[in-house]
Each structure stands twice: as C-alpha cells, then as structure tokens.
Amino acid sequence: MKRIYALLALTLTLCAHAQEQKRTEIVAHRGLWKGSAQNSIASLKAAQDFGCWGSEFDLHLTGDNVVVVNHDPIFGETKIQTSPLEDLRQYTLKNGEKIPLLDEYLQQGAQSRCVLVLELKPQYRKEREDILMEECLKALRKNNLMEPGRIAFISFSYYICKELARKCPGYTVQYLEGDKSPAEVKADGISGIDYHYSKFKKHPEWVKEAHDLGMSVNVWTVDKADDIRRMIELGVDQITTNDPALTREIIQEKRK
Ligand code: MG
Secondary structure, three states, X not given: OHHHHHHHHHHHHHHHHHHHOOOOEEEEOOOOOOOOOOOOHHHHHHHHHHOOOEEEEEEEEOOOOOEEEOOOOEEOOEEHHHOOHHHHOOOEOOOOXXXXXXXXXXXXXXXXXXXXXXEEOOOOOHHHHHHHHHHHHHHHHHOOOXXXXXXXXXXXXXXXXXXXXXXXXXXXXXXXXXXOOHHHHHHOOOOEEEEEHHHHHHOOHHHHHHHHOOOEEEEEOOOOHHHHHHHHHHOOOEEEEOOHHHHHHHHHHHHO
C-alpha cells in the first residue's frame, strides 16, 4: 500500500513539474526566410523542414479579390488592394518566386503538421475584410486544413478577430494590437492574444491573466536572446521570431 502511495506522490510531482515546464513553441515569422525571401513558399517549406511548431504569413486581398501572401501593402510598385492580380504577378520575390496565392501557399502548408498562422491584414473597408475572411476560409476548406490544430488566425483588425471568433468557434484567434487587456479581448469572444514583447514587459501580468481566462498567448517578434529568455520565463505559449534556431537553443538550454 505504502508503495502505491509513493508512486502516486511521484506521479503527482512529475505532473506538477511538467505543468511548470510547459513547452514554449516556436513560430517562424514570415517563414524561415534567411537565404530565400519572406513569405515565400520556400520560406514556409524551410520552417516545416526545421520543425517549427508554426509558420506565420501575411495576407492581403487584391483589387480583384484574390488572396495573396505578402507583408507590405505595396508589391513591386503596385498597391495590392487596388490592383488586379495580373499586375502583381509581373514582379518577383527576392528568391525568384511570383507573389504566392494563398491557395498555392496552403498546398505547401498541407505537406506537414506545422501550424499555419494566417495574419489577415486590415483592409480599407469592412466589406473587403469580409471578403478577405471568406476567401481565406474557402481556401482552407479546399485544402482540407479547416482543423483547429492545423491553423491559427491573427490580425491587427479587431473586427476581423471578432468575426473569425464568431465564424470559427474552437479555433485559435489572436489579436495583435496590444491595446486591450486579455479580459477585454475575451469578453468579445476572441480566444487569444499575440502582442509585441514590449507590451508584455509593461504588463507581465497579462500572460497569467490570459491563461487564467483559458486564452492562448503568442508574442511578436522576438529575436534577441535576452528578450527570448524573458518571454519564456513569463510563460507565453508561442514565440514568433525571425530566428527559430536561436529560440530553439534557448528553450533547450532553459529546460536543462
Ligand atoms: Mg505578420
């Protein structure tokens, strides 16, 4: 009997320890792009091959309502929101790829379990944000990626976050701006936050507050060793970084 109690006590201690040591996951910011190009299909493949937990990418809607992967609102010399796709496809990324269509990007995304972190960029009209969301969901369904464990949504647009949380219950939706407390975000039905690390330095209590509310916590874009350490210590769930190799090294070093 004594033995059983000892075993039980050991199991409980190990469980508590595992809880404390909760894993911090790595999200590659715009893919693993060093040596290729940000937001390229090659950068997504590199993040998958590196074994990142997730890979983030940015989405804009063209003037003729096609979702493309790019960070800036201008590509080449062309404004994405007001130009047809044809005009944008004449330019290439640094690595020679054409600006990727979301559909092409997701075909690569479907090749591994690396979580696809879709950042939907704010549009100049709400109606366009509605179209952007619908087109994203359509492309995800087409590529059999509508599974809560496969994808996460992030946005600076509070409207997009609220709408995606409503349309996709059970999915991770994280708000990016950092101007609201976790409780305010949760009250609007949004399941997570993804704030700049400076916000968590100012409000370290927000990580625990979010967790106590059952929310997920991601942080952007953390590239310096000291900041990476600080965010791990705060207990964030994911670190979005341009340097997955350094982040992995620090996570492993802290586990020892
Ligand atoms: Mg982004």
